[in-house]
Amino acid sequence: MPYNNNTELEATNGKWRTEIVAGLVGYLTTVYIVAVNGSILSEAGISLEAGMLATIMASFVGTILMGLFAKLPLILIPGMGINALFAYSIVEGAGLTFQEGLAVVMIASVLFIITAFSRLGVLLKEAIPESLKHAITVGLGFFLILIGLEKSELVISGENTIVAIGDFTSPTVIVSLLTLFIAIFLFIKNIPANFLITMISGTIFAHFFGILDTGKSTVSINMGEMLFIPSFTAVDELAFWLAIFPLAMILIFENMGLLHGQLHMLERNDSYKKAYQVTAFSSLTCAFFGTSPTVSAAENAAVIASNGRSRKASVTAGLLFLATIFIIPWISMIPNAAISPILIIVGVLMAQNIRHVPLDDLSEALPAFLIVALIPFTYSIADGMAFGFIAYPIVKLAVGKQKELSITLIIISALFLFDFIIKITGI
Numbered sequence: 001m002p003y004n005n006n007t008e009l010e011a012t013n014g015k016w017r018t019e020i021v022a023g024l025v026g027y028l029t030t031v032y033i034v035a036v037n038g039s040i041l042s043e044a045g046i047s048l049e050a051g052m053l054a055t056i057m058a059s060f061v062g063t064i065l066m067g068l069f070a071k072l073p074l075i076l077i078p079g080m081g082i083n084a085l086f087a088y089s090i091v092e093g094a095g096l097t098f099q100e101g102l103a104v105v106m107i108a109s110v111l112f113i114i115t116a117f118s119r120l121g122v123l124l125k126e127a128i129p130e131s132l133k134h135a136i137t138v139g140l141g142f143f144l145i146l147i148g149l150e151k152s153e154l155v156i157s158g159e160n161t162i163v164a165i166g167d168f169t170s171p172t173v174i175v176s177l178l179t180l181f182i183a184i185f186l187f188i189k190n191i192p193a194n195f196l197i198t199m200i201s202g203t204i205f206a207h208f209f210g211i212l213d214t215g216k217s218t219v220s221i222n223m224g225e226m227l228f229i230p231s232f233t234a235v236d237e238l239a240f241w242l243a244i245f246p247l248a249m250i251l252i253f254e255n256m257g258l259l260h261g262q263l264h265m266l267e268r269n270d271s272y273k274k275a276y277q278v279t280a281f282s283s284l285t286c287a288f289f290g291t292s293p294t295v296s297a298a299e300n301a302a303v304i305a306s307n308g309r310s311r312k313a314s315v316t317a318g319l320l321f322l323a324t325i326f327i328i329p330w331i332s333m334i335p336n337a338a339i340s341p342i343l344i345i346v347g348v349l350m351a352q353n354i355r356h357v358p359l360d361d362l363s364e365a366l367p368a369f370l371i372v373a374l375i376p377f378t379y380s381i382a383d384g385m386a387f388g389f390i391a392y393p394i395v396k397l398a399v400g401k402q403k404e405l406s407i408t409l410i411i412i413s414a415l416f417l418f419d420f421i422i423k424i425t426g427i
Contacts, residue, residue: 019073022308023316026075028193029299030317033059034324035199035334036342037078039151041291044087045098052328054228054290060321062282062294067314070275073303074262075317076282079295080346081140082250084147085381086292090247093380094239098290099231104240106230106287108248109280115252116273116280124252127408132388133253134356135368139375139384140250141350146376148343151336152176171209175337178205183341192302195342202338212335228290242419245412246382251293255279258296265304298349363399367392386416 034055041051055078062076091101115121149155153172158164166173179202186194206212234240259275275296283293303313324331357368367388375384393405393413 016312018307019310019312020316022073022303022306023313024320025192025306026073026297026299026303026308026313027317027320028196029302030059030075030077030297031321031324032195032199032342033077033080033297034321034328035331036080036339037083037291038331039336039339040083040087040147044091044101046290048332049328050290052331053325054286056321056324056328058282058286058289058291058294060318061285061289062279063314063318063321065278065282066275066296067311067318070271070278071311072263072266072268072271072275073308073310073313074259074275074300075297075303075314076279076294077297078286078292079254080343081137081144081350081381082247082254082295083292084140084143085247085250088143088147088379089381089383090243093382094243096234096240096243097231099228100234100240101243102228102287102290103230103232103235104243104247105293106284108244108251109284109287109293111244111248112251112255112283112293113277113280116277121252121256121276123408124249125256127406127412128249128253129364129392129404129409131357131364131368132371132392133257134353135371135388136250136375136385137254137353138351138357138368139372140381141347141353142372142376143379143381144343144347144350146347148340148347150340151343152180152340154340171211172335172337175202175205175209175211175335176340178202179338180341180344183345187345195345198341199334199338202341203334206335206337211337212333227288230287238419238422242415243382245415246385247293251280251283251295255295258298258300262296262300262304265301266309363395363401366395382419386420389413389416390420 034052037055038048038052041054042048046054059075059077063074066072066074066076086101086105090096090104091098096104115124146155153166153170154176155163156166168174168177179198182201183194183198186197191197203212255276259272259279263269263272263275279294279296283295286293303317306313308314354372358364370391371384371388373384374387375381378384389409390413393402393410396402396405
């Protein structure tokens with residue numbers, strides 16, 4: 001009997017160690033988001049340090065909630081692509097303040113929650129064509145690639161063209177290229193924590209090339225920036241309400257796809273509803289932490305591959321995110337040249353969804369490619385989406401496939417068209 005007890009104790013300890021290690025792996029593969037998301041949020045009107053603090057708190061709370069309530073080893077972090085939508089389209093593009101942008105996040109998250117607790121989510125999922133869903137992901141990917149190229153100064157504004165090649169003698173460009181090569185090598189080799197190693201390598205290169213701002217290591221963190229109050233002062237503006245729809249739609253569809261795939265890997269498909277509901281609630285908390293909404297991290301595949309199977313893994317990762325607060329002054333030193341390669345690689349990964357668009361059917365491919373091309377070219381995710389959604393019913397009617405159009409899709413397309421009419425006429 002003592003032997004059995006010891007064996008049972010060793011098995012229990014082994015499971016604990018496995019789960020904690022899986023949580024550590026998950027943290028190391030996702031902690032890059034603190035610097036990357038903080039950098040993007042800083043362009044929406046808050047300090048870099050406040051953006052990083054917001055990212056940490058949203059990731060901590062969301063991941064802990066996933067562990068405690070859904071009992072799953074999944075990590076929630078601000079979504080790449082969604083943060084670009086928030087910073088460049090909702091705040092800059094729609095002319096809203098940062099706090100007004102958070103109000104958009106709040107309402108979009110409430111809509112997300114409604115779909116999570118009702119059949120509305122199923123209705124929307126069935127109404128939007130798969131080609132347009134994938135096109136949005138691809139368009140976001142190319143948008144992130146463009147942002148990464150700009151931050152690295154590999155492309156700049158051209159004198160006679162929209163963009164031109166950067167100065168390859170510039171220290172920033174040299175560091176960006178070196179870091180990009182390191183990032184590609186580590187990613188292709190599937191080295192654990194490859195993005196974290198990429199940022200560290202880029203920061204070291206920046207130091208040797210004299211472009212590292214070491215003064216940021218003395219940054220003081222204002223804990224009063226841990227909570228934000230969304231502002232509804234723009235609630236009477238049409239731009240405010242038109243910003244809600246694309247954010248809500250991306251939140252709903254992206255999380256549907258991510259959770260479905262990850263729970264299939266875990267063989268826990270029965271946990272989908274609770275995981276989806278937790279993710280929706282987590283996105284709502286982001287409106288008060290001061291960041292774009294969280295999603296189930298794509299890097300959760302690393303947690304699953306490390307045999308993370310229970311809440312212990314996610315709670316471990318969540319606590320490690322909270323501890324990251326103490327190293328914000330050092331994280332803030334990371335230069336754009338060390339962050340931009342990550343944006344480029346993530347963008348490429350998202351762009352791979354183009355293979356899911358039926359290119360042999362022009363009635364599906366044409367609207368999809370309008371979204372893919374016009375999101376980066378208009379520097380607006382919402383406008384790029386609008387072109388594709390407006391074109392879809394027009395193309396289907398032209399080829400006599402009107403039966404493939406749902407009432408819900410027609411209403412959505414009409415709303416996008418209405419938005420364009422308002423912008424053109426200035427009503």
